[in-house]
Amino acid sequence: MLSLELRQHGVTFLVCLFLAGTGWSVVNPALGKAIMDLFPAHERGMAMGIKQMGLTLGGIASALVLPHIAAALGWRAAIAACGLVVALPVPLTWRPLGRLDGEPAARPASVEREGTRASAWSWARRPAILTFFASGLFLGMVQAAVLSYLPLYTIEALGFDTIGAGLLVACSQAGGAVSRLVLGAASDRWLADRRSVWLALTGAVGASSFAAYAVWLVAAPLGAGTLAFAAGVGAYGWVGIFFVMSAAFASIVVGLLVGPAAFGLLLVRWDSYAVPWTTFAGLSALVTIATILVGPAIDRERR
Numbered sequence: 001m002l003s004l005e006l007r008q009h010g011v012t013f014l015v016c017l018f019l020a021g022t023g024w025s026v027v028n029p030a031l032g033k034a035i036m037d038l039f040p041a042h043e044r045g046m047a048m049g050i051k052q053m054g055l056t057l058g059g060i061a062s063a064l065v066l067p068h069i070a071a072a073l074g075w076r077a078a079i080a081a082c083g084l085v086v087a088l089p090v091p092l093t094w095r096p097l098g099r100l101d102g103e104p105a106a107r108p109a110s111v112e113r114e115g116t117r118a119s120a121w122s123w124a125r126r127p128a129i130l131t132f133f134a135s136g137l138f139l140g141m142v143q144a145a146v147l148s149y150l151p152l153y154t155i156e157a158l159g160f161d162t163i164g165a166g167l168l169v170a171c172s173q174a175g176g177a178v179s180r181l182v183l184g185a186a187s188d189r190w191l192a193d194r195r196s197v198w199l200a201l202t203g204a205v206g207a208s209s210f211a212a213y214a215v216w217l218v219a220a221p222l223g224a225g226t227l228a229f230a231a232g233v234g235a236y237g238w239v240g241i242f243f244v245m246s247a248a249f250a251s252i253v254v255g256l257l258v259g260p261a262a263f264g265l266l267l268v269r270w271d272s273y274a275v276p277w278t279t280f281a282g283l284s285a286l287v288t289i290a291t292i293l294v295g296p297a298i299d300r301e302r303r
Helices: 002-025 027-038 041-073 075-087 089-098 109-117 127-156 162-189 196-215 221-236 239-245 249-270 274-302
Strands: none
Touching: 041 075, 041 162, 075 089, 127 162, 127 196, 127 221, 127 239, 127 249, 127 274, 162 196, 162 221, 162 239, 196 221, 196 239, 196 274, 249 274
């Protein structure tokens, strides 16, 4: 009886997560499109960085606050607190954001003509675009896997308690927040016509950080926090740059779905965190290599 009840609660919880994900899925495409319409090219990196930084700042707050709420009042109270915070922006921002509705910024006539001539599926015949979409898939996998498994790794492999795990998650989110803002501003100011360089940089940082997780058990608080911060740069810092270069949300979303499952299957199969961390370090390294190779072609299309 207890097992049946637990399964029923599990199904209900998964349905609720599905509905929450449905609502979340429209946020990035809508806000990303708004930024591309409202800001000129030389300001989009900073604007997208600020927008994406909101997610990681929320992650910091959640990692610091929710474990305490759950410990004191139970996990249902923590989930309810999340729901309240998610609902608040709707009444607070509906009217101010409504003033931004209108015609998007005018695009050059040459761009309009090219868009008219181009086939809706022309990208499928272009290796550079396909490679870039694959990079988005891998980056989405990395982001979701780190978000899902860093807390478990911290508790099971490093021996931290839940509060300590929350602090390390906050460190990783801080790395994402800082890097999204800094890289967005840097890509506007330097190498604005080669944003792929900044994307490759985040892949390299991610590959190095995940490789360190695979090789060393860094349990000292300062070292663990520093490594988590670097992992956050690699796992989350790329998003704003990627969206400015291409609004390829679909490949990223697939990666977000596949990443945690792939990490979990590797963990169960090998009974070691070293294998999935090594695998995801390899994915980040592939993104770095692919971006260096095809990035110039993508950058030229965005000019």
